[in-house]
Amino acid sequence: MDTVPRYYDSLDFKSLWEQFPTGTEYLKTTYLMSTDEIRELQNSRFLAQMKRAWQVPFYQRHWGSTGMLPGDIKSLDDLELIPPFDVMNLRDAIDRSPPWGDFVALDLERQNPMPLVLQTSGGTTGLPRAMVYSPMDREVMNINTGRRLYMQGVRAFDVIQVMLSLGLSNGGFLVREGIWKYSGAVPVMTGSGAQTPTRRQIEIMQAWKSRHLIGFPAYIRKIGQVMQDELNIDPKSLGVKSLILHLGVDDRESLESLWGAKVYDTYGTNECGSLSAECEYQTGSHVFEDSFVLEIKDLQNGKDALPGEKGVIYQTTLFKHLAPLVRFNSADISAWSPGSCACGSHHRRLQRIFGRSDNMIKLRGTNVFPEAVGAILAEQKEVNGEYVCIVEDSGENHEEKMTVKFEIQSGARDVNLIERDFALRLKEALGVKLLVQAVGVGTLDEVTGLSSQSKIKRLIDLRKTKGIL
Ligand SMILES: [Zn+2]
Numbered sequence: 001m002d003t004v005p006r007y008y009d010s011l012d013f014k015s016l017w018e019q020f021p022t023g024t025e026y027l028k029t030t031y032l033m034s035t036d037e038i039r040e041l042q043n044s045r046f047l048a049q050m051k052r053a054w055q056v057p058f059y060q061r062h063w064g065s066t067g068m069l070p071g072d073i074k075s076l077d078d079l080e081l082i083p084p085f086d087v088m089n090l091r092d093a094i095d096r097s098p099p100w101g102d103f104v105a106l107d108l109e110r111q112n113p114m115p116l117v118l119q120t121s122g123g124t125t126g127l128p129r130a131m132v133y134s135p136m137d138r139e140v141m142n143i144n145t146g147r148r149l150y151m152q153g154v155r156a157f158d159v160i161q162v163m164l165s166l167g168l169s170n171g172g173f174l175v176r177e178g179i180w181k182y183s184g185a186v187p188v189m190t191g192s193g194a195q196t197p198t199r200r201q202i203e204i205m206q207a208w209k210s211r212h213l214i215g216f217p218a219y220i221r222k223i224g225q226v227m228q229d230e231l232n233i234d235p236k237s238l239g240v241k242s243l244i245l246h247l248g249v250d251d252r253e254s255l256e257s258l259w260g261a262k263v264y265d266t267y268g269t270n271e272c273g274s275l276s277a278e279c280e281y282q283t284g285s286h287v288f289e290d291s292f293v294l295e296i297k298d299l300q301n302g303k304d305a306l307p308g309e310k311g312v313i314y315q316t317t318l319f320k321h322l323a324p325l326v327r328f329n330s331a332d333i334s335a336w337s338p339g340s341c342a343c344g345s346h347h348r349r350l351q352r353i354f355g356r357s358d359n360m361i362k363l364r365g366t367n368v369f370p371e372a373v374g375a376i377l378a379e380q381k382e383v384n385g386e387y388v389c390i391v392e393d394s395g396e397n398h399e400e401k402m403t404v405k406f407e408i409q410s411g412a413r414d415v416n417l418i419e420r421d422f423a424l425r426l427k428e429a430l431g432v433k434l435l436v437q438a439v440g441v442g443t444l445d446e447v448t449g450l451s452s453q454s455k456i457k458r459l460i461d462l463r464k465t466k467g468i469l
Pocket of ligand 1: 345
């Protein structure tokens, strides 16, 4: 290969921005399309994505094994006929074709050279799963980040402090690219607590007047609490306007009142970037439906979940070149928000992400998500929201038990009473008894990775046979 591929020659940017408008242009056009117009656009992009997917060895194998032929799928109405796949299929594809897996359709011998970038999932154990992005993949992801920020009140020259780790995992770098290229705001990449210690994060926030904070809710909460409890600074005095994050089941109200700022939820993954974003009305996050077709499937019967009913998200991308996703079972659990949104957009809205189906523990017949435990903990008094769930065999009647270790504020009054209240509330809300154990502030940091990693561990599974689902 004797040519050096140039990024700015690798795409027709003008045409890209017409297809995927950004910022205010997006809000005036694609964002306001009728349901029929959205469907029509999705259909044509979906057929193009299918054509590309048939060139990818992974799909040739996965679909071919079921007898599916190119041409069988004539429109988006046939989506259900396509066999879905999940992370186990991706792992298998990496084993067959290391190091990236044959779902990355990269043929260095034949393909025109193009600049590539590689990031990974934020795995906490073992080698993380890599994803390689072409300029097209990356640029649409950047555009969606820019759209999301504009919807959430970010304007040109605002300073955004990004407290996501800058390493292999995609989060930090992807956000930086989107802010820089498509929002006009200025990214300040302080990274996770391991990269910039919490107190320095706070100094930077004050000195450089960070207007928006991006990070994990647990860490943003921790920073606010350190300011309040240890430095005697009211986080509200900083004038932060918004907290832009993946809220999950974290408690919105307590975060908003701690910071005096709006919390905007979003849903994003390593493979897709931002798939959805809340608008100023905070009624659930609008899917970027010109870039993705999302399905929510009932966990029991696999049928489409009705608005308000929880299910697992299947993702189909409409723009990806190197590794298109067609009906990827993401294991993320959410539900469609019912009704319409006052902003006028017909792009469907996801409620929060309630947890992951592969993180779900079946305890004496009841489904328990560690994330739901966290949401209940956030309602309790004299705790700081930090917790970890430990599930193990109890030895009695081969039953399994879950213990929730949680941190209580220093100087909390009656530890026994706090434990009793929490256990009672858990039983009431989840319908199953969990054991609880209060520990001191900071005790769980090492287990959860709160201060050092962007992906926080909330479940430790010590069972001999892991009966998930
Ligand atoms: Zn809206």
